[in-house]
Amino acid sequence: MKELFAFDFLSDQPDARIELTPAEFAKSQLRDGDLLFARRSFVLEGAGKCSLVIDPPESLTFESSMIRARPDPDKADSRFLFYYFRSPEGRARMASIAARTAVSGITGSNLAALEIDVPGVDAQREIAEILSLFDELIDNNRRRMQVLQNMARAIYREWFVKFRHPGDETVPIVDSALGPLPEGWSAGILDDIVTVSKASVDPAKIDPDMPAVGLEHIPRQQLTLDDWGTAGTQGSRKAVFERGDVLFGKIRPYFHKVSVAPVDGICSTDAIVIRPHAAHWGQAVFTASSAEFVAHATQTSNGTKMPRADWKVLGKWPIPVPPVHISESFNDVARYHLSLSETLMFENRRLTALRDLLLPKLVTGQIDVSALDLDEVREKSVA
Structure with a gap:
């Protein structure tokens, strides 16, 4: 179910x-x-x-x-x-x-x-047509978000897995602890390019409107976080995160709940707050959200009924560390694609709020559907 x-x-x-x-x-x-x-x-x-x-x-x-x-x-x-x-x-x-x-x-x-x-069936169809318009726009934006994420991930795999960085085709391949790497690259671990934030706060002592993320808000296999609650509804201490941090759901990691925070806020302590080093932000984001890394988190998790990922293990995940110019180039690629996805996410939140505002008024007859111009609604919803 x-x-x-x-x-x-x-x-x-x-x-x-x-x-x-x-x-x-x-x-x-x-x-x-x-x-x-x-x-x-x-x-x-x-x-x-x-x-x-x-x-x-x-x-x-x-x-x-x-x-x-x-x-x-x-x-x-x-x-x-x-x-x-x-x-x-x-x-x-x-x-x-x-x-x-x-x-x-x-x-x-x-x-x-x-x-x-x-209302009568004709009015029902008109109301459904208006509300469906919003859901179609929202769904279209979600598909575009997924395409943007997939494009960035494909580039990540080309550069950091297959080592096919444009312009470096003639760079010699040398041996390393990770195996063959392009000259100028080095073997490292994920902890070399990220810090796990341990900061926490009592929700009662902060702005009640501050975004609060629970595991239920983190989408599966989607880097763009698109939902959250508020601090005013929270009880126990919460972890603190900043915009650009990676939130990694550590309970039952096979659910693949890994997203980039689009805002500052607080979150459940059942999420690991991964803060990429600025120079390696893009690589850190796409490494921590990769299928291979999530599978490793699942295989090394502790517990049977509620398995939890262990950062002491995950932080040792081996990674290739590229020269600075490649890290900077991929940062640009990652930020470009994910910022576009973030823009679509905020647009979806606006569309959702507008749809939910209209929904009860339309279905209860508070708004006369015959007085609405569908083309005008469409234009306003995408404006």
Whole structure:
């Protein structure tokens, strides 16, 4: 059920595969426009969490921990219902049927009997069209962010793994403790180019609006951190980080939660705050977030139920240390790509805030959708 909590829209996300008989598949097949609701959750807000199936590229099914709803298109628009159940009113209606036990949950019969006030289907489609516009822009920006990250990582691998730095093709290869390296390079360890910050603070003694990052905010396999809370909601002491630091989730490191901080703030002590030395910032960022380094963190973690990465081990990760001109050149490459990604991230936060402002007013009829010009909304949202 983790996919339901991780994604609002289900389409081409990688998932497990199972064998089904024709009868089983006919009973549990997912189609475009289906709604999936979480049957149970350890927290009340998670019970009834809704996701929308969009144009699945292949056969999809669902497990028993979910409830499938297939709206009648003549009476209800699937996208509108998805947005409705994201709104405060929709969440309140869902909470009204959730059982409040050790594990909160809803039943299919209660969901089917749930009464909601909605406009006519034409108005539903218009509202869904407006709200979908924001999500399409947000998703497009996320894809661009991933492309930028992939481009920078490809250059990192060319320079620091394959040693193909432009202009240095004729540099002799010499032996080193790491194996063959271009002349002028040296063998080192990650601790040579970073410092792990141990600074901490009591959240009650700082600005309550200061960004606060929990492990739940750090995205998987995405360098650009795009979500955080505030210090005013925190309790115990937190680690302190600065803009440009790398936040490495040390609990269950196989989740690959490694991101660059776009702001100053505080974070859970379950994240390692890695502060790259200025001269090697780009190399440090892409080394600490590489699949190989994360795999090493996983293999050397301590504990079984909640394995934790150990920096005493990770700091000894062997690295090639290049000449200054290569480090400086890659810093420029990394900062260029990641700054563009950061700009897109802040744009997404603005779009999300605007969408969430409109959402409850649209689904409850506080804003007359017929009075809205979709082209004007589109222009304002990308301005």
